Amino acid sequence: MFLEIKDLSVKIENKNILKNLNLNINKGEVHAIMGPNGSGKSTLANVLAGKEDYEILNGKINFKENNLFDLNIEERAQEGMFLAFQYPVEIPGVNITPFLHSAINSKRKRMKEEEIDNLSFAKLLKSKASDLGINIDMLKRSVNTGFSGGEKKRYEILQMSILNPDLAILDETDSGLDIDALKIVTDGVNKLKTKDNSFLIITHYQKLLDYIKPDYVHVMVNGSIVKSGSSEIAAEIENDGFQKFQ
Amino acid sequence: MNSETLNTLDNYSKNKYKYGFVTDIDNEKPKKGLNEDTIKFISFKKNEPEWMLDWRLKAFSKWKKMKEPKWANLNFPEIDYQDIYYYSAPKGFDKKPKDLSEVDPKLIETYNKLGIPLEEQKVLAGVAVDVVFDSVSVATTYKGELEKLGIIFCSIGEAIQKHPHLIKKYLGSVIPAGDHSFSALNSAVFTDGSFVYIPEGVKCPMELSTYFRINAENTGQFERTLIIADKGSYVSYLEGCTAPKRDDNQLHAANVELIALEDAEIKYSTVQNWYPGDEDGKGGIYNFVTKRGLCAGKNSKISWTQVETGSAITWKYPSCILKGDNSIGEFYSVAITNNFQQADTGTKMTHIGKNTKSKIISKGISLGKSQNTYRGEVSFLRKADRARNYTQCDSLLVGNKCGAHTVPYIDSKNNTAVIEHEASTSKINEDQLYYCRQRGLSHEEAVSLIVNGFCKQVLQELPMEFAVEAQKLVSISLEGSVG
Numbered sequence: 001m002f003l004e005i006k007d008l009s010v011k012i013e014n015k016n017i018l019k020n021l022n023l024n025i026n027k028g029e030v031h032a033i034m035g036p037n038g039s040g041k042s043t044l045a046n047v048l049a050g051k052e053d054y055e056i057l058n059g060k061i062n063f064k065e066n067n068l069f070d071l072n073i074e075e076r077a078q079e080g081m082f083l084a085f086q087y088p089v090e091i092p093g094v095n096i097t098p099f100l101h102s103a104i105n106s107k108r109k110r111m112k113e114e115e116i117d118n119l120s121f122a123k124l125l126k127s128k129a130s131d132l133g134i135n136i137d138m139l140k141r142s143v144n145t146g147f148s149g150g151e152k153k154r155y156e157i158l159q160m161s162i163l164n165p166d167l168a169i170l171d172e173t174d175s176g177l178d179i180d181a182l183k184i185v186t187d188g189v190n191k192l193k194t195k196d197n198s199f200l201i202i203t204h205y206q207k208l209l210d211y212i213k214p215d216y217v218h219v220m221v222n223g224s225i226v227k228s229g230s231s232e233i234a235a236e237i238e239n240d241g242f243q244k245f246q
Numbered sequence: 247m248n249s250e251t252l253n254t255l256d257n258y259s260k261n262k263y264k265y266g267f268v269t270d271i272d273n274e275k276p277k278k279g280l281n282e283d284t285i286k287f288i289s290f291k292k293n294e295p296e297w298m299l300d301w302r303l304k305a306f307s308k309w310k311k312m313k314e315p316k317w318a319n320l321n322f323p324e325i326d327y328q329d330i331y332y333y334s335a336p337k338g339f340d341k342k343p344k345d346l347s348e349v350d351p352k353l354i355e356t357y358n359k360l361g362i363p364l365e366e367q368k369v370l371a372g373v374a375v376d377v378v379f380d381s382v383s384v385a386t387t388y389k390g391e392l393e394k395l396g397i398i399f400c401s402i403g404e405a406i407q408k409h410p411h412l413i414k415k416y417l418g419s420v421i422p423a424g425d426h427s428f429s430a431l432n433s434a435v436f437t438d439g440s441f442v443y444i445p446e447g448v449k450c451p452m453e454l455s456t457y458f459r460i461n462a463e464n465t466g467q468f469e470r471t472l473i474i475a476d477k478g479s480y481v482s483y484l485e486g487c488t489a490p491k492r493d494d495n496q497l498h499a500a501n502v503e504l505i506a507l508e509d510a511e512i513k514y515s516t517v518q519n520w521y522p523g524d525e526d527g528k529g530g531i532y533n534f535v536t537k538r539g540l541c542a543g544k545n546s547k548i549s550w551t552q553v554e555t556g557s558a559i560t561w562k563y564p565s566c567i568l569k570g571d572n573s574i575g576e577f578y579s580v581a582i583t584n585n586f587q588q589a590d591t592g593t594k595m596t597h598i599g600k601n602t603k604s605k606i607i608s609k610g611i612s613l614g615k616s617q618n619t620y621r622g623e624v625s626f627l628r629k630a631d632r633a634r635n636y637t638q639c640d641s642l643l644v645g646n647k648c649g650a651h652t653v654p655y656i657d658s659k660n661n662t663a664v665i666e667h668e669a670s671t672s673k674i675n676e677d678q679l680y681y682c683r684q685r686g687l688s689h690e691e692a693v694s695l696i697v698n699g700f701c702k703q704v705l706q707e708l709p710m711e712f713a714v715e716a717q718k719l720v721s722i723s724l725e726g727s728v729g
Contacts, residue, residue: 074688074689077685080585089678091681091682092699106691
């Protein structure tokens, strides 16, 4: 098993958010989680990434043979977990080139691979950016600083394609995107998808799933997954809303 | 602030100072303490003409009547001026060595360890360096090449001998000896430092640099630097400094005077890395420095850039007197304080001429239990028509036991003056750290990256040869594991 979440319960500030949640993802699969606001979708994404504000009440998570709770945030990232943030934070004065260069090399170090030099990295970054239709000028700016919502999301996908994760979690990446931006983002995901990596796509709307075809769709309500199935569930939600699952 | 951040911060405060070694070398000192004999001893050792000794003694008599300025946000015990050595030179340094073969190999080794090679085949490309060890200048590189252009770059001691007309005209012209107690003290007992003269119309083709090292125990360092840029000339100058780790506090009271004549430009950069004391606040340098530049001529420009990471106490306000019409003054500063360090630093921009412009960018970063104050004064005199100032002060707090303070003074006697002031104080942002770490950067790397980003506006003002070094220094000031 690639990612195995078993009976996971999580609370934050005395509020139980996740309740005995179970989810299994195999290599090469695309899973979508849909649910109303406040159902715990983003919490799940952050718990997977290792954000420290949460208290794990019970359950376990295995990721690539590791007990995930033994790894801190950066170790999880270096093991190949990537979270595309819902609200990417601005980091003024920090240019993406050295930022991502350090990131990719810390991952390579952990994997005992050779580090990539400046020049090769700059080339890689440029070619990935042009694949995603990202203007080279954007690479000269500070990380996320002064970006529009759409630019931030594209920038997340650019980082994802550079770091080439084994498991990519997309937390409401579609929110706030117009159709053109949505197409760029989803194209990026589709290009990156292979039989060796997996995606967990968190979304509120069904629209994203017109562009990315998930193998499984899960409905999350009130901190648990209440229904799992094929992408037909997404269509059901589109027609009837989340009401009938609650 | 979560536990991991606090852990990392705790590691930071176990900061290792990598330049803390002592060079074991015999040195020659007068008796401890300050009196006329001490000054005569220094003047004698320097083989100075009588007018210089008189100048020193006048300053000394002023100093005796003065008290230390107390308005800064700094806490330190009374300085015992009688418990300090005012001169220390490696034995046999009565005359400056002619070339490196006359220099004690231990000294050359010291500078190699500090990353400043002096041997000809290894000198830093494109940077001429004057190195000052305790009270004496050890060597100056690239001197010959500069001489061809008419540029004078030598120790101040040598300039007093060889260029008395320039010294008499300019020394103390920007910082009068009686300005305040530290300037009087420096004028009385200054030992060495650099002298630069750039002739009319000459653009100095390389960075000029001085490297100050305090080695001897209980010794004060009182250097004096004087830079004169004649009409239409340009020079970029950089100073660096380190000192060994010692439990006692050591005093450093430098004076730096800059004079830019018509259409001239001086760019002065400092990377200050004196020993800051240990994590309990023991030891470290007391750094009381007066730096002032005079934009004497029309269209002249003086630009100060400083990266202040060391010293137990920093008291320093590199200033510009904008006398020439259309002259420009700039001040770019990064001050990082950790553990028990205290910094009270900023600038003074005095607008006298018409259309004068000044710009202040200050970035303060406080960690540990340190206190970091920006203090700045911008004043517009009556004739400073259409003068402008832009000030931006940003403070970053890392942890919750440190302090950041901003004290701007503005004084305008001319109602056409335009003043803009922006200030911000922020804590290091957990979301930024989370974001960086999610990309695989360690907690320390993430903090270093965010702080470097915060300082970028200032660091990019440094000469290219030093920008990378300064970035590293910023990271080291935050890290725990460099040693």
